[in-house]
Amino acid sequence: MFTSELVFIPSPGAGHLPPTVELAKLLLHRDPRLSATIIVMNLSLGPKTHTETHPRLRLVNIPCDESTMSLITPKTFLSAFVQHHKPHVRDIVKGIITDSNSVRLAGFVLDMFCIDMIDVANEFGAPSYTYFTSGAAMLGLMFHFQARRDDEGYDATELRNSESEVLVNTFVNPVPVKVLPEVVLDKEGGAKMFLDLAKRFRETEGIVVNTFHELETHALEHLTHDESLLPPVFAVGPILNLEKKTKTSEDELIMRWLNEQPKSSVVFLCFGSMGGFSEEQVKEIATGVERSGQRFLWSLRQPPPKGKIESPKEYENLEAVLPDGFLERTSSVGKVIGWAPQTEVLSHPSIGGFVSHCGWNSTLESMWCGVPMAAWPLYAEQQLNAFQLVVELGVAAEIRMDYRTNLRGDGSEMMVDAGEIEDGIRKLMSDGEMRKKVIEMKEKSRAAVVEGGSSHTSIGTFIHHLMNLLV
Template sequence: MLTSELVFIPSPGAGHLPPTVELAKLLLHRNQRLSVTIIVMNLPLGAKHNTETTRPCTPRLRCIDIPWDDSSMALISPKTFLFAFVEHHKPRVRDIVRGITESDSVRLAGFVVDMFCMAMTDVANEFGAPTYTYFTSGAATLGLMFYLQAKRNEEGYDVTELKNSDSELSLPSYANPVPANVLPEVLFDKEGGSKMFLDLWKSFRQTKGIIVNTFQELETHGLEYLLSSNPDIPPVFAVGPILNLENKKDDNKTNEIMSWLDDQPENSVVFLCFGSMGSFNEKQVKEIAVAIERSGQRFLWSLRRPAPKEKIEYPTEYENLEEVLPEGFLERTSSVGKVIGWAPQMAVLSHPSVGGFVSHCGWNSTLESVWCGVPIAAWPLYAEQQLNAFELVVELGMAAEIRMDYRTDMRATGGGSGMVVTAEEIEKGIRKLMSDGEMRRKVKDMKEKSRSAVVEGGSSHTSIGNFIDRVLNVI
């Protein structure tokens, strides 16, 4: 049987590869005529920990790894690295796709490229294949970027002028005014970062469609803007939440964590976890510890050592937690809390004893918390996480705020930032997280809507079908 092949090109890293794999599996489940090859460009991020997804291998789903090439080290520049990294891999991707097209049983149906891999559109064009964008964050953020890019191109609007501004913006993908201090840091970079970033959205407009990992009921306002307000925006397919619901590892560390949770009362535990790249310097860690202890809440805290200065690596495990925690903290809290390293996040959030999630508000973590019905205390760190926090706290009323405008410098020594969130702020956020009945009701309601969206007749189930139809018809 002739199959229609989609080539997926995700950005490297834990926030992009797993949802790409899950989307591919979902498409293959929905249509037997599709096949997928995922081309993985690897970064030298040190130990992969458990943040990477399992690489599938079936007749219709292949993962092809491009190993890290030491010649790529010359590309490492904090501001332009990822874009140069993708450009560097074009010849390898071209060779892989050429091999795919040599098969008589396969017809190239298109490229599905991550938002940071838009340069691969050039390779798709060489093969006469359409390009689709996979946007692994939310619809409101997508709409905001389209709006700012259009204002720049049509009106000469310079968003970098908003740096350190306390102004608020009226943006069509949000119902409420958005503070300038929650926009992504890269938008304020006058040395080219802002232009490079907004140019991505200009290239989005040239694609045949944009897949978004969200669902209609969660981001009604943002999706209405994307779907109806601008004829220059390609068709948008809200297909989420795309989650790996089966990635529950059976190892000693995971079993120990789950066994501890089994012994805790229902909805009693605060889970603190800040994503694959999240870490804090020693001063901030101590403030968190003081807040947890004062709150009196049961807790499970994923605490990891920051990567060395100027290294692009995942945080690592502490060999001795006492070196960074206040003296006596572990002993005083031993009956109510547990400090761990890496955490099996989805398994933890699914556990009935977990009642709240102190989170960096990465989009995958946001969707997991919604799916599990666990409210968030928002503490964003970088990228678009401040916007996600704003959406959860202000737009949806589904999260407590710890510090919505917090930012960390990913390249600073010891997970550093000029900002320090005080123990008082953290404690206040934790208390609200665990006591606000209205917020908890909204999250439970959205949990049910998230599950309804992906079953037959649901909004995302229908949208995935529409995307498959478009792929097959464009061929």
Template sequence: MTKALTSLFLSKTQSDLKLYKTFHIHRQKSPPLNIQSANMTNSELVFIPSPGAGHLPPTVEFAKLLLHRDQRLSVTIIVMKLSFVAKQYDTEIPTAIPRLRYIDIPCDESTMALISPNTFLSAFIDHNKPHVRNIIRSITESDSVRLAAIVLDMFCAPMADIANEFQAPTYIYYTSGASVLGLQFDLQAKRDNENHDVTELKGTELQLSIPSFVNPVPAKVLLDVLLDKEGGSKMFLDLAKRFRESKGILINTFQELESHGIEYLLSSNADIPPVFPVGPILNQKNTPNDGKTEEIMTWLNDQPDSSVVFLCFGSMGSFGEKQVKEIAVALERSGQRFLWSLRRPPPKGKIEYPKEYENYEEILPEGFLERTSSVGKVIGWAPQMAVLSHPSVGGFVSHCGWNSTLESIWCGVPLAAWPLYAEQQLNAFQLVVELGMAAEIRMDYRSSMRPGSVEMMVTAEEIEGGIRKLMSDGEMRKKVKEMKEKSRFAVAKGGSSHSAIGRFIEHVIGE
């Protein structure tokens, strides 16, 4: 895996079926392989998500939604584990769901040995292929179900090799937006048909005409991996070639949000399989964490409506001491009420989630907590969906991860864009320039979590300006509120996403 994709992801292999018995299988009130308990079930879907907070939770939520929609379906989710995200799985996976089971492929020393800056993704997928093959074989040998399809996470597209062995159709579950997918397809086609080398755009001020975006896209907001000359760009664009081989692509978005990008994907000249915009797929039930949720909600209850700016930067988001101090200065100068999720970054060069601070005073400016005690609260972990749903929250300073973007829209809370890695710069561009639903803090910011990278600095003045615009721009707030209503109509009966899910189910069952 490239350096950029490493931030996204976060036992010797045996060939016989005895290995299957070593996997951890979770299924409520039924033996692991007995799918006959639901008499109406005859079509099995197997989901293979990537490890990480941006991939597994949306997969689980989509699986639950499908099972609710159609009693003919059952779902198996194969969870390829990594030790540094193991705790995340324990909190994100619900177990009491009929016709849904999980099969864990454990992480051992041979798995962790694969983690290197440039080769992790392909090596990790290859390492797990024999395990997945054995699981799929066990399903196909059951007389009680038909393997209807294998649904692959966007980064697991090479697992289609296994599906082909069993003549099983594959679908891609794309956990980012339609416009980004369109860009990935467009650049892949230009590379293969016109010898276009996107890596030559690194460090330039050029702008690109991308058919899935209305406005020209600055090269400075492209994904790091696209600009990686050491093989990352090839690997990322090769994924798009695998997408073209699938039976269809599910996207966690909705027609009303990304109409232009979706129209491009559906156009006949794009040479793309059927596309199903099925979002927003959200987990609306937050898991409490050591009693902290109640404390946070109690504080929010005491604040006026739409008065609090919430700062939270995702599962991998953290900053060094200098940047933290700039944020603190900006908040204090703005005089804005705030709830700030602040966590300790991992040691340089280590791939792991940020940890909690035992004492915030070690990182914040002297006296900051005392001076802002009447208007602000600094926390560690945050129940993001619960916070965004609270009426006192009026703005969200965010890394613009796609899940966080959808949650913010669902709750009708405008954003201030401060992307960190992956496709977040493109998401920020879309929100700020294409949709007018976000204020900009620094749209082309890139995190320093990669080994050897230099930390970019955003000044207190930039942060303060972004926060002031976020909390005062009435037109932006109006647009977000309107999109909130559209997001809810999309998933309601007869809505665009509700209909797309119905089309997907018939597409699968009819195979």
């Protein structure tokens, strides 16, 4: 009996590799004819987050060497990184095919940023699928600007610094230019590279999106409205890693503290794997949190040095960065920590609100746990996610939707003052209508993944589509 092998190629970031592992496990669970290899292109930017977790799943690591690290510049990183790894991926796939007579190559599932690996898939005569690890509305925005560029010669970078809005079919409301992803407005080549990704998505056999129909009904209905224009879209989310992890001593202390707090009383502040703030901004957050009068759990981390692309680190001395006496004054109602076990924290009944960077995985986790959000996006497509959550869905309060972390390291930095933070937290914890909507979305997210649910059905459709190409 043949095993049909899927080759997954994720981006190395924390927002991409874990959802790829979870998608692979889900597909293997649904169909015993499938096996999978995940080819991990490593970067020395942080701890490894996954090991092999299924008998028909293996992870193959491509080591990170000096030649890889030399590619890490903000302007050329993505395309150069993928090109650098094509020969390695080709050799690994060749080995998969030749090592076993009972394995046939079913296809490649390519992370949205690794889409140029289509070239390798084509060499093997194998179909490619896009795995889009953000939302369907964002996918539609990419197609919108790519189509206008290629069909009309439209240049979205001319919108930079505009106060206008744009009409995008996957959004109900006009989208302010100030919440568009920075890369769309980048005149220095970033916009071209980004929209070229969308152009290549159209070459794939299908697009798997980590979302669910009930969360993004409008966007998904638009994307599937005319199947002649786009590959089929499979909404298979929320794909989350909900397995119980081994707790560290620090995790145990956090959970013990949460156990002592009243139900839905704690604001959780956490800004993802790349979320760190300057000392000046930290003091504004502390003041806003303290003035809000809310109980809080704050994951506080230090940003990397200017111009460096690396993971934030823990502050060595919290008292030196926080306002004088803050830790002492708030000791009965708050706790400042480093890295947080986010899913476990959001699942705890004492958590009543989530101040978040609005990364897509964090957004899905928040909906799954029924915790309303206060939106403070930092980079990538997070401003657009924040707009979707606050304006389109009404499941988040705004702190500042157009905030952007300065990843260029040119010395300028946006600041959010304590008053904005205080107001956002107060609204987060007091808005009953918003909380009601999030609880409804929690129920819908869980219904989507069980048998008969929208995402469960969509996964089955995807597997059927995949296996039909093998006939």
